[in-house]
Amino acid sequence: MPPLENVLVVSAILFSIGVYGVLTRRNAVNILMSVELMLNAVSINMVAFAVYGRVAFDNTFTGIIFAFFIVVVAAAEVALALGIVVRLFRNRATANVDEVNLLKW
Amino acid sequence: MSATEVVFYIISFVMVAGGLGVVLSRNIVHSALALIMSLGAVAGIYVILTVEFLALAQLVVYGGAVIMLMLFALMLTRARERPQALFGKNRPVALAVAGGLLTAFVAGILGTEWAQSNRDEIEPVPFEEIGDVLFSVWAVPFEVVSVVLVIAMAGAILLSQPDEGER
């Protein structure tokens, strides 16, 4: 088994990549992908803690359960967000978030 | 350094590479595929962390559903027909922020003394126990999440309905 630190570092790297993607990408679907990256990084973290800290957390695999919930919620979120994106594309003929700048003064 | 550790490093390399592909690739579909790669690698990490059930769930949900949804969205929004700048203006800032976050995380992680970091005590997690916990301790959140799913489904159906006058 790899040491806990390495798992955490890997997930941190993945998370930072996701943040970068969210900040830079223009396409809404692409931003969603980056969000997925971040979510997965988080759930890796949780699973790692749950697995390594089993004894400490007396076998209530909280982290793993959270990872489940994250997966489920991510599915829901993706379904809704993609619906929104498609609707947006129908109305504005674009999926680029920075071309949709109606949200201003 | 045991074999699993080597495999872990390989998988995590694949994962990070996939993530970078998601973020950097010029073609959106490519980045979607890279996302598949990355998420599959995440599943692999779960396996290494001895949570096979979670890994398979990850594969089914993401590899099956989420990625398909995303590809559909890409098809529907004509990602390919309209070549365009894929990156916004604030790239340097984003780079700075992400780098700062990463350094902060790594500093925090390496700076902390982890009690359970001893790798010999780890024995595989049987998924039956997870199931017991899930349906006993976490029953109510489970129900709530199911409600959330139903709501999300309804919302997605509503959103993707064609407008009046279409069809």
Place this chain on the structure above:
Amino acid sequence: MPDLVLSEFAGVSLPDWIDALIRIVFVVALMTVNALALIYLERKVLARFHQRVGPTRTGPFGMLQSAADAVKLLTKEDVRPASADRWVFELAPYFAFVPIFLVFIPIPWTETWVVRDLELGFLFVFGVLGLNLVGVVMAGWGSDNKYALLGAVRAAAQAISYELPMLLVSVAVVMVVSARLLVDNGSTLGAVDLNVIALEQTTTPFIILQPLGFAIFMIGMLAELHRPPFDMPIAESEVVGGYFVEYSGIRWSFFFLAEYTALLLLVMIASVVFLGGWNFPFGEDVGLGLQLVLTLAKAGALIFILFWSRAMLPRLRIDQLMSFSWKVLLPFSILQVLANAIILTYDGDEWIVGVTSLALLVLLSALVYVRAKMLARGAERSIHKQPARPRLITAQDVTSGD
């Protein structure tokens, strides 16, 4: 569960990597041979259904026909459209192929012949099968071709929509299995293990207990395999050949390989899960050979049913397909799961489970029959109706946008 099958088989013990290598080679060879054989068989069977003779020239009874096809495919030029997305196009076949390849892992051919006996085998199958969609979509999108794209989208859509009922009925089966396991050895451990599932069917195969499950599983199999009447993704008359229009030669043959391997494997799983696999009639203590024969016989019967359906059934419309999955199969599978849960929670006997499932199946078929009658009556009305297809953005939409 014993791992080193070869050591038992040939009595020799080998280092892990050689063992693994041997297994891989075995599996690949089996896949190839199986694909060739199945192609030949399908052509023959279809010819019989069509009152023809099928391939006769090459080899005895034309047996070498598919071998000749393979040679042709191998030597054929590998064409890639200029506008195709290079990497996606070239990697697509492998992405379509490898997951199928992985499905081999947990399948028990005999009690001991398993590549790797996974504790979560059944779930593993589904998780991995879903991945080959990626290859399909890559192919459809990578080869810059409208028909390919349409085929890929259709394939993905129907795969996703038919995966759900299949998963649910499998869950129902697993519930029955875990009930039995509780009776037998106190814990539900390994209820998702294919080999354990097979092991639990010594007395009654689950087709008796879960006829609805079997039916839905078969239908979903048809959809997953793009076989008639669910072959819209590769329908020549609608999308000319579907997602591998642009492929030729070895890559094309990879797709075919994947198709037929998936056919074999799914049929194997069905036979293991519902027909008792190597276990059912004679139990565990018959020899390896007989177990193998049993498994293959059941698989062959199912394969014949699939061929038969291809020869027999006309192709559906894509919207009918989707609505059939979402409006009929999914509710019924959920009903099945609920029924099993209720009955088994209150320690109902297994025959109650079987009767309920049968009743559900009857209800389902009755529904389908009535609906078909209605459609036939209102046919000329429904001709003028447009199918509800996923709305693709038209060119003027895009141009008007920006």
Place this chain on the structure above:
Amino acid sequence: MYWLDHAYVIPAIPAIAFFVLFALGKWLPRGGDWLSIIAIGTSFVLFFFVLEAHLDSVNAGLGGLSNVGFDWLEFEGFKLRIGFTVDSIAVVMLAVVTLVALLVQVYSVSYMRHHGKPEPRYWWYFAVHSLFVAAMLALVLADNFLLLYVAWEGVGLCSFLLIGFYFEKQSAVEAAKKAFVTTRLGDVGLLIGIILFWRATGTFQISEVIAAAQAGRTNELAPVMSDGYLTLATLMVFLGAMGKSAQFPFHVWLPDAMEGPTPVSALIHAATMVVAGVYLVARLLPLFDVTPGALQVVTGVGLTTALFAGVLAVVQTDIKRVLAYSTVSQLGFMFVALGTGAVGVAMFHLLTHAFFKALLFLGSGSVIHMTGEQDARKLGGLWWRMPVTAATFTIGALALAGIPPLSGFFSKDEIFVVVNAGQSDVILILMGVAAFLSAMYMARLVIITFLGSPKDLAVIRRAREAPPLMVAPLVILAVLTLFVGFFAFDQVGDAFGFPGGINNYVYFPLPESFHFDDTIAAATGVASLAGLGAAFWLFWGKAERAQRVAAFAPKATALVENKFYMDDVYQAAIDRVVLPAGRAVAVFDRVVVNDTGINGPGDFTRYGSTWLRRHVTGRIPDYALFMVLGIVAAGALGFLVRV
């Protein structure tokens, strides 16, 4: 006694009527004229109750004074009291105002409609009428400067509205503006005076102010106001009186005010507007009395106005203008009386003058209404056409001319008596000349309007007797004009004899009450008759003698006919002084006040926001960036805090 303390009901009723008419007069049947008339009638009836209560209290030796009110505002050490007082002059004014207003309104009902069809804004006319009366009554009853000033301005406003009633006519608009601005000059003076008094005494109560002034005058121990201060304040107040009563420098607005409907002129001249000045001076006479030189100023202004307006009235050709100048000169008489200190006399002349001036105006109004002509040169020979009008008009004219035994004779004779007693002989002589002039112009007016041969046959053919609603007020007023003069004698003891009676309870009693001085009566009578004779000698027939006289002194004639160039002087003053100053002020206002003071902050905000709002790009990536930055900052903060 009840009504003595509730006299404020009298102005309240027309005010309510005004608000009702203002709100929904347009939709009331007949434009709500009945409402206004009923209101005034009620006030008139209530006047009698007030009078009775007043006389009772007088006979009971309570002095007939009442002072009720309520605290309107209350500050630190300063209480603002809105009070109403009733004393004899107030009672007289109540009588005059309510009666004349009532008659005028009845008259207006048929004057303001042609061939039975009411004029446009008929309801508005009556609404403003009610407000006018209400304001005047409030002014009469006010016991403190503030309410008085409010009512004062209300009167000015109503006169503005009514003079400019036909605001389709440019001349009417000009006249209204002129009247408003001219009186405004005086009002500013009044306001300044009020403020000065308040500053000196710290109160707005008229009685207290007077008491303070008298104290400051009488006992040198506690001088409240220095002489200069007092003089300044008093003269400022008098400025207001001059403006309202169209005394000499401010007389210019009154003749132009003829642009309004004739009943309005009657109201203004007889009852409400112009007499307000006289009433103000009468009410404040103790103040003038203790102010050195104030009475002399009042006398001088009155005398000048009397002569001046008399001269102008002789040459006017427009009926109403003649009447207007006659009003001005009669007001001059009143001011002379006030300047002599004879409040009662002044009020008496005000009373009689109110009646016969209203009579004259309404008569001329009926002439104008019937013939549509108000140029005297085109009229003439109307006597047989509209006999009642002619007769009543002549009665009024003779009364104004001071022919015994009409009311005008008595009141004017009073004035001569007090002047003889209280002033130098020069003033007496000049007053005689003024009386001669008034007799002359009134006779001229009658001659060229009613007597003689018709000059314009079309006008004559149009002329008919006025409808009864217009004739009835004429008759009533004529009767009053005939007999009201006999109030002068005290029949019923001291109380009812009018001038002496009033003098008994105005603030300081005048030594002499009315007594019939033969020589003076004879002199005034002779003067008036001489005026009549001169008028006949000059203007009877073709009036060629008048032309010859005019030709005898062309320069003087031109001077007189141009009203001594007063309007031109004012015009020049306005052009040379007022407008440039106004432009300068306007520039200051636009540049400093408006652009810098008001638009400045607005512009600052706008440009600031245009610069500031750039961070709201509406682009989701930017928001995401801000969000992440915020999270990072929060995390860093937490980290630092924890460490």
